[in-house]
Amino acid sequence: MVEQVTLSLKDAHELSLSVLQSNGFNEDHARSIADVICACQLDDCHSHGLYRLLVCTNTIRAGHVNGEAGVTISEPSPASVHADAHGGYSLVAFEKARPLLVQKARQMGIAALAINNCYHFSALWPEVEKLSEAGLAAMAMVPSHAWVAPAGGSKGTMGTNPIAFSWPRIGEKPFTFDFATSVVARGEIELHRREGRPLPEGVAVDSAGNPTTDPEAALDGAMLTFGDYKGSALSIMIELLAGPLIDDLTSIESLEFDGGKGSTPYHGELIIAFDPHLLSGGRTKENNARAERLFSQIVDQGARLPSQRRYEARAKNLKRNAIEIPKALYADILKLLNHEQVT
């Protein structure tokens, strides 16, 4: 049993802000990062929760991310928004571009947001969930570093390439999913390494291409995609849409750009927003009922909706107004506050 520390939601957010601001992120950046990692921790998404303070701090200390970068927004067309993050994290760029994306999706039925030149470490579901709170359906995707082998191969080529999707439900929290196209997220392998636990089978190969359950060997070798050749094809699609389509780096290039420093991936992000009102000819209510019937049939047979577990964790943590993190992680976070090194 890993020993835990309990923090109130307010304390967790303030601690996150302090760590980030004392390590070189300006208020805009610190707030957008703290918001997202606290939202993840609130939903018990540990791999994208407060643990990421370590990653963000190590990245800015390595001189990689710009903690004071502004964002340049432009409109290449009535259905597309472009946000240049200028070497900052993607989160501020998303926040600044979001109102325009929502407006364009409502006017056009479909709209795309391309974020360029950003460091990226965050879960995608908080972004698509926000768009669904505005009544839109949304899809988001990013490459990462070339850690994942294609089906039939053994060499890190694609990123862990998450894809997230959200659908707005009238009177309910959105239907939302967010998963890596690798079998597990990179953060999961790092957590296993930190905790000295072996990986499940089928997750990775070592540097010689042999199956391995050793997290260290997996980090030196290549991860595998979920769903064999189908998951591999999706992962390649994400490389193309969130890379060359929007004039930004592939995972191969992101890893090269990193140059062995082990920092956060640097690349682009593609977000597509859909307006159910415009695209259904205004029959939003009838079509909401249609979607609800699908969700009911899934739940009634004992299956779970993708977001169900997160929403249950959220309700539990909101009720007690607190989150829990491992004591060792808490100690590491306090070290960051005192400008000590954490590896």
Place this chain on the structure above:
Amino acid sequence: MVEQVTLSLKDAHELSLSVLQSNGFNEDHARSIADVICACQLDDCHSHGLYRLLVCTNTIRAGHVNGEAGVTISEPSPASVHADAHGGYSLVAFEKARPLLVQKARQMGIAALAINNCYHFSALWPEVEKLSEAGLAAMAMVPSHAWVAPAGGSKGTMGTNPIAFSWPRIGEKPFTFDFATSVVARGEIELHRREGRPLPEGVAVDSAGNPTTDPEAALDGAMLTFGDYKGSALSIMIELLAGPLIDDLTSIESLEFDGGKGSTPYHGELIIAFDPHLLSGGRTKENNARAERLFSQIVDQGARLPSQRRYEARAKNLKRNAIEIPKALYADILKLLNHEQVT
């Protein structure tokens, strides 16, 4: 060894046209169907090849599909096209709406085509491949009948819900994939039943929810999604985007609409087109090189690109100017021409 019959490409196309026209499809519909099933047969995609003449003919004989339906095209917004198929197959609607979709994608960077009220039986790759021939990237998806259980469930709820994607390559055939989010396509299970072969493990459950390799039991039970809960989530996304988003039926409703007749699914289709030129700020050549580097790294490690096997079959069949189909299928097709029943 199944005995085969060899047909020249011209003969296969003319035979398809004759079967379709003599069974109630007008020239527009017959041509669009014959084009697509011959394209699939040319690429050795047997489950979407000439075998589908049986399905199309049985569907129109059951009075389900309208073989003379016109198409109504409208433009809900500068970035969206709507094609009402009026109870015909989707293919004519796609062909009529395609020029407008291409034009809008080039002007807007991203555009959506919603096809409504269509019967659908065809592979999606010929459609996205055509869009890539116009220099666009494209994604297409459809629901089907509620044959597939969600992860953790055992009841047919989603369709086999294929998703296709295509990326234009300068001087090369597009990078294209098209796969069912079920482990196998419904057509594969039907082919196994026709040929009396057992299914692979992990493909389906029987009506009691137990794993089965018997094609008949699978057809009575539920199919499973690829990639466990991730594939299941994608399948639900496809239900929502190609159903309620565009005011059309879910797979549950399509199966109800069918009313036990065993005809082709009836629903909508969503196609999203992206212009790499506009979205990359005109840097198409540089980004093509970036994508080609990704493809090279995949192929150089001995892995295959998703479309590679199809393109090899296409080259082989074009060279000999012929396709092969099982002798029993050929006999059945000739029966259709003579207005006999084939089950």
